[in-house]
Amino acid sequence: xxxxxxxxxxxxxxxxxxxxxxxxxxxxxxxxxxxxxxxxxxxxxxxxxxxxxxxxxxxxxxxxxxxxxxxxxxxxxxxxxxxxxxxxxxxxxxxxxxxxxxxxxxxxxxxxxxxxxxxxxxxxxxxxxxxxxxxxxxxxxxxxxxxxxxxxxxxxxxxxxxxxxxxxxxxxxxxxxxxxxxxxxxxxxxxxxxxxxxxxxxxxxxxxxxxxxxxxxxxxxxxxxxxxxxxxxxxxxxxxxxxxxxxxxxxxxxxxxxxxxxxxxxxxxxxxxxxxxxxxxxxxxxxxxxxxxxxxxxxxxxxxxxxxxxxxxxxxxxxxxxxxxxxxxxxxxxxxxxxxxxxxxxxxxxxxxxxxxxxxxxxxxxx
Amino acid sequence: xxxxxxxxxxxxxxxxxxxxxxxxxxxxxxxxxxxxxxxxxxxxxxxxxxxxxxxxxxxxxxxxxxxxxxxxxxxxxxxxxxxxxxxxxxxxxxxxxxxxxxxxxxxxxxxxxxxxxxxxxxxxxxxxxxxxxxxxxxxxxxxxxxxxxxxxxxxxxxxxxxxxxxxxxxxxxxxxxxxxxxxxxxxxxxxxxxxxxxxxxxxxxxxxxxxxxxxxxxxxxxxxxxxxxxxxxxxxxxxxxxxxxxxxxxxxxxxxxxxxxxxxxxxxxxxxxxxxxxxxxxxxxxxxxxxxxxxxxxxxxxxxxxxxxxxxxxxxxxxxxxxxxxxxxxxxxxxxxxxxxxxxxxxxxxxxxxxxxxxxxxxxxxx
Numbered sequence: 001x002x003x004x005x006x007x008x009x010x011x012x013x014x015x016x017x018x019x020x021x022x023x024x025x026x027x028x029x030x031x032x033x034x035x036x037x038x039x040x041x042x043x044x045x046x047x048x049x050x051x052x053x054x055x056x057x058x059x060x061x062x063x064x065x066x067x068x069x070x071x072x073x074x075x076x077x078x079x080x081x082x083x084x085x086x087x088x089x090x091x092x093x094x095x096x097x098x099x100x101x102x103x104x105x106x107x108x109x110x111x112x113x114x115x116x117x118x119x120x121x122x123x124x125x126x127x128x129x130x131x132x133x134x135x136x137x138x139x140x141x142x143x144x145x146x147x148x149x150x151x152x153x154x155x156x157x158x159x160x161x162x163x164x165x166x167x168x169x170x171x172x173x174x175x176x177x178x179x180x181x182x183x184x185x186x187x188x189x190x191x192x193x194x195x196x197x198x199x200x201x202x203x204x205x206x207x208x209x210x211x212x213x214x215x216x217x218x219x220x221x222x223x224x225x226x227x228x229x230x231x232x233x234x235x236x237x238x239x240x241x242x243x244x245x246x247x248x249x250x251x252x253x254x255x256x257x258x259x260x261x262x263x264x265x266x267x268x269x270x271x272x273x274x275x276x277x278x279x280x281x282x283x284x285x286x287x288x289x290x291x292x293x294x295x296x297x298x299x300x301x302x303x304x305x306x307x308x309x310x311x312x313x314x315x316x317x318x319x320x321x322x323x324x325x326x327x328x329x330x331x332x333x334x335x336x337x338x339x340x341x342x343x344x345x346x347x348x349x350x351x352x353x354x355x356x357x358x359x360x361x362x363x364x365x366x367x
Numbered sequence: 368x369x370x371x372x373x374x375x376x377x378x379x380x381x382x383x384x385x386x387x388x389x390x391x392x393x394x395x396x397x398x399x400x401x402x403x404x405x406x407x408x409x410x411x412x413x414x415x416x417x418x419x420x421x422x423x424x425x426x427x428x429x430x431x432x433x434x435x436x437x438x439x440x441x442x443x444x445x446x447x448x449x450x451x452x453x454x455x456x457x458x459x460x461x462x463x464x465x466x467x468x469x470x471x472x473x474x475x476x477x478x479x480x481x482x483x484x485x486x487x488x489x490x491x492x493x494x495x496x497x498x499x500x501x502x503x504x505x506x507x508x509x510x511x512x513x514x515x516x517x518x519x520x521x522x523x524x525x526x527x528x529x530x531x532x533x534x535x536x537x538x539x540x541x542x543x544x545x546x547x548x549x550x551x552x553x554x555x556x557x558x559x560x561x562x563x564x565x566x567x568x569x570x571x572x573x574x575x576x577x578x579x580x581x582x583x584x585x586x587x588x589x590x591x592x593x594x595x596x597x598x599x600x601x602x603x604x605x606x607x608x609x610x611x612x613x614x615x616x617x618x619x620x621x622x623x624x625x626x627x628x629x630x631x632x633x634x635x636x637x638x639x640x641x642x643x644x645x646x647x648x649x650x651x652x653x654x655x656x657x658x659x660x661x662x663x664x665x666x667x668x669x670x671x672x673x674x675x676x677x678x679x680x681x682x683x684x685x686x687x688x689x690x691x692x693x694x695x696x697x698x699x700x701x702x703x704x705x706x707x708x709x710x711x712x713x714x715x716x717x718x719x720x721x722x723x724x725x726x727x728x729x730x731x732x733x734x
Contacts, residue, residue, distance in 0.1 A: 176613035
């Protein structure tokens with residue numbers, strides 16, 4: 001009996017005490033879905049927030065506000081001053097950084113997102129050509145919520161493996177790696193359309209260059225395991241140049257350091273794919289013809305991979321993580337671990353032996 | 368010889384298999400939320416090896432404890448002290464144990480409240496959460512050892528459910544991060560294992576539940592089973608943490624495990640970490656209750672107070688002590704102190720006690 005009374009006391013106390021918690025009424029909140037950061041004049045930040053409001057009387061469900069401050073948390077305060085709703089960050093899905101700002105370094109801004117317990121690790125980070133506020137405040141005739149649109153566009157491409165993923169966690173992980181650099185999608189507004197057709201390369205926290213999404217494909221197969229996706233290739237078979245599309249590509253990479261003193265890497269890529277489209281009439285049911293095509297694809301992929309590696313070296317960025325592999329090999333041979341600058345310096349003039357193997361599994365439903 | 372005055376009716380006994388859950392449940396608490404960085408600090412990528420070493424140490428220590436308990440048929444540590452050292456030295460030793468046990472209960476309570484404040488409700492004052500958790504503790508502890516065993520059972524089930532969520536961060540694994548393996552010597556690894564000790568102690572509970580266990584001859588297999596479960600759990604969590612975070616990142620993460628939960632996303636439930644933190648209460652609740660139960664028995668033993676009065680007294684002390692620890696620094700400090708003290712009390716002291724018993728009390732095998 002005593003215990004029942006005790007339980008009753010406990011429940012009473014608990015019920016009374018928990019009224020003291022902070023209430024979050026949905027109608028009084030603005031749910032931020034996208035944030036943009038720009039740099040203006042005297043080192044101040046211009047922040048743009050796209051947020052949802054749940055208000056039956058509002059004509060527009062999606063609202064965009066902008067304000068300036070010196071820090072990103074300062075922006076939150078400015079934004080709240082301008083808004084009738086309390087803006088909360090729990091639903092942020094995309095963060096957009098102006099390219100000018102990214103060239104100066106965005107680590108404090110990104111770190112702030114990751115420090116905030118209310119913001120998840122699944123936020124996509126992107127770089128904008130020009131001002132982020134131009135992208136977020138523009139009225140697009142075809143979409144009502146640019147934040148969600150942007151999120152879905154990036155996610156769709158990442159899931160289809162046409163774009164390298166740059167979630168908040170992945171950016172931080174690459175940034176903190178010694179001998180590896182982060183990348184992000186590079187978005188651009190052309191009139192009423194958003195284009196995601198470039199990839200921004202970072203050197204540590206700074207934007208250092210860009211590559212096309214086509215080059216991004218080759219970067220992706222060097223960075224991670226690749227499972228689906230497609231590629232259009234220009235082939236030369238028997239002195240004929242034509243295009244083909246390979247699909248359902250799956251690839252594995254193997255990167256090894258061959259020489260520690262004069263850094264030389266062996267980069268092996270094993271790829272299987274399916275031919276989907278041929279602009280030329282070639283009888284693929286004949287093994288020797290298929291073999292020729294396979295060879296030609298191999299050559300084309302190898303050439304483009306080498307081109308990409310050359311470009312990365314020119315920009316002095318290392319999104320593949322050669323530095324990391326170099327550092328591990330160094331430690332295994334009993335030398336001390338390099339820091340990030342030493343590591344970048346060490347692999348500056350490195351050589352790559354690229355070897356690509358392509359296996360065509362199927363040729364669609366016709367031979 | 369002053370035997371414990373509590374009467375031991377059959378309804379106060381627990382089945383021996385529950386000892387496994389009590390041991391595991393009392394080992395896994397607040398430590399698993401963020402112990403990783405302390406071990407990483409010592410042995411970097413070899414942290415998982417240090418975890419295995421710490422696990423082996425628990426088996427050795429538990430083996431010694433069981434040896435001691437077997438010498439005296441039906442006594443707990445408080446009684447054994449009295450048998451071995453006589454009345455007054457035993458009171459001093461028991462008091463040290465009570466203070467230590469209360470201290471670890473305090474770190475658990477304060478640690479969990481800090482998680483709630485940092486992650487979910489920054490504005491809720493500590494005393495409020497203290498009061499509601501301690502009220503719950505009074506209710507639970509007065510239920511006796513069988514209720515505590517039941518809570519431990521559910522706590523273990525919940526721990527395993529949370530372990531399954533590690534699949535999400537494991538998808539971002541980068542196996543280069545474990546390289547080079549075995550890069551630290553044994554001294555460093557042992558140092559890392561010692562850092563682990565705060566998170567892996569708790570199995571000393573067997574010294575106190577021993578008189579309440581039915582079928583004592585089977586106890587050792589269940590105790591070692593519980594210890595093995597804990598070690599495996601920690602190894603998995605440590606490995607996933609090492610693969611998911613860069614070392615530099617991990618060094619700054621107060622709650623690495625919770626940070627990993629940030630990546631978990633269900634279609635119907637984004638931001639699963641908030642659910643996870645709430646469920647964490649049950650994982651740490653059994654630690655709190657078991658520690659308070661042990662302290663209560665101790666105060667009852669040395670002071671001769673009634674158990675319920677002893678419990679109320681302890682809870683009042685805990686409440687004020689916990690409110691005293693307000694900042695991150697003070698919480699870190701108490702965690703460090705009890706982590707260091709705990710290592711000697713749990714891993715070293717039983718061995719000393721066993722040697723003393725072997726050398727000086729050869730005859731006193733029977734009660």
